[in-house]
Amino acid sequence: MTDKCTGCAESQEKARKLQEIIEGYKDTRGALIQVLHEAQELYGYLPLEVQREIAKQMDIPLAEVYGVVSFYTQFSINPKGEYKINVCMGTACYVKGANEILDKFRTRLSIDVGECTDDRKFSLDACRCIGACGLAPVVTINDEVYGKLQPDDVDDILDKYEAK
């Protein structure tokens, strides 16, 4: 890892866990995506240092690791907010007004899709169908699911998290 982190116990702990993850997939063919999933779980996102470390330990060129990270939408090279807002943009949600819900989040938080608020509290993403089409339009915030939303509900939801 980078020099500035070596003194930090937490980052050393994470580096050790990363090594364990990679070790666990030693005998699995084509494990890169699975390793990246677990690494992202560990770090919250996949900064360049983490990708470099994975490339080194798995003996895969960094360009290839970055190629995979940038190919898949679930991998993020930017940090996410404490509360990750995902507005479902599947067809069922779309025809039931998901766009208006997304707009409301945009205006209220003053950030665009893929961005994070300055205080790192909220990040906003438009995601692919999560399959809860019966509840359309749907928004997830971390593991909480909010269904059958109206644009007006957005304020109440955000108020709840801002109070936390």
Place this chain on the structure above:
Amino acid sequence: MIKSIADIDKIRQTKVADMQIRVNKDAQPTKEGGRMHIMVCGGTGCTSSNSMKIIENLEELIRINQMSDEIKVVKTGCFGLCAEGPIVMMYPDHIMYTTVQPEDVSEIFESHVQKGKPVKRLLAGEQTEDEITNALDSVDFFSRQMRVALRNCGAINPECIDEYIARDGYKALEKVLTEMEPEDVIETIKNSQLRGRGGAGFPTGTKWSFAASQQVAQKYVCCNADEGDPGAFMDRSVLEGDPHSLIEAMAIAGYAIGANQGYVYVRAEYPIAVERLTIAIEQAKEYGLLGKDIFGKGFDFNLEIRLGAGAFVCGEETALMTSVEGKRGEPRPRPPFPAVKGLFGQPTILNNVETYANVPVIILKGADWFANIGTEKSKGTKVFAVGGKINNTGLVEIPMGTTLREIVYDIGGGVPNGKEFKAAQTGGPSGGCIPASELDTPIDYESLIALGSMMGSGGLIVMDEDTCMVDLARFFLEFTVDESCGKCPPCRIGTKRMLEIVTRITEGKGTMEDLDKLEVLAKNIKASALCGLGQTAPNPVLSTMKYFRDEYIAHVVDKKCPAGVCKSMVKFIIDQDSCKRCSICKKNCPTQCISGDKNTPFSIDQDKCVKCGVCMEKCPFKAILKNA
């Protein structure tokens, strides 16, 4: 550990007796099974509406009242009636409760569990107390369906392998390993005329026979559970509600083609499905139904899960296999087909979840039974995820050849709020629209292609008069442009140009020439893109242009969006007759573009208006009109 047929038979017999009260109202309760089973839906839809809390509350009450020996709470997979979730099903009374809230639990417990009196206000459908019968037979939504692939969803606890075994689970694998040669298995699947449920509808038996004929040591069985079509959740429901049927079918496929390793490629967006499948695989391993020497018949089979990471193109078979290998999921040209050269360069078969879910039933009931369901060229049933502007949003399984009208009106309960049905979209970003005039077409692979759409994986989105078809085409194009892997120019550049043209039209800047350009471009992309995703990407545009050309023309010539969706063509105006000059709209307008006071009529400055619609939402007198 199950070493022989006798072992599994013993488990089956005990568990069948325990579960008998779910089949027969008068069945004798067993000591282990208890006298009442309360099934609570644990699918994604219902858990999102708090069904886990219902289970928690029920278990708490049962524990306090020391009734845990007689009353069993069972977490099940999806019942399909997602619009009415959370769903609770009571056995042996066969009573279904809908939209149950955690607060309702104490009433259900006190009235139904303790006194045997059903809670009337929570009953499914329009049943009166006198006619409380089996909801699964009497509610239209269920009685018109035919559940083959979904046979166990909602009927068993997906995290309990014994319950699956009790429902004839792993009996097909048993039959295959003891009575059938691999060729017989392939012959049976061929004769059943089962076709791939993932989209293109390729005959499954034929696919298997290609891989079987390859004389190499290492072959693979893969399952496509990367249900990327937005608005489709059939495969997720099978994984969540009946994961063992997939495991069993993949083992059968492995035996048929001579493979001993399988991979299930699942979307990471489906955490519950991944969790249940993981548990199921562990249980199957523990029982020896996966691993070495299954049933002592010398057949080995292992199964691993691979998580996707959010790329629609990975639903394409060659891209999926590249992704399982841990690389960028880009498709490659075929041939060689995967059956010859697939995963890690070895012969591989790839089927989707629903296709596999049919396999054990076909083995047990026979090819003829299956081939007798459906239409001439499309056999069996198909699961549709019905969503959008429809009352009974959810999952329905119907015999091939059922008409769209039956799905939308009889099973789906029609379009809400008295609105008019406009079209149904099938096949997602690769499919097209079916207009109201074609409501009576029997649905099968061929008829949908003839209509310019396709079966796809089974997403069926209903649209009403408030949906703009040009905007819908734009939505799907935006999706494809975003998801195009970029490998071939027709898809990478072509769909982008199409999106630009369609966007121009929705902004009121389109010309008639644009419509011609769109058609030419669409045909060229269809003819020249590398993979299925690119080749079908223009379909949403072509089919909306075919059936709703008048809407395109309204956007281009009259600069109007008839559905009032396309913002730049929407105009909000104040109806002076209904306006009471209360100034609520003025206060709420984010751009201060509304002027007027008690003495001056209110009006909207169209140049400043951002068309957010807040004024219309807030007006208590409905005096603000859209597009009037």
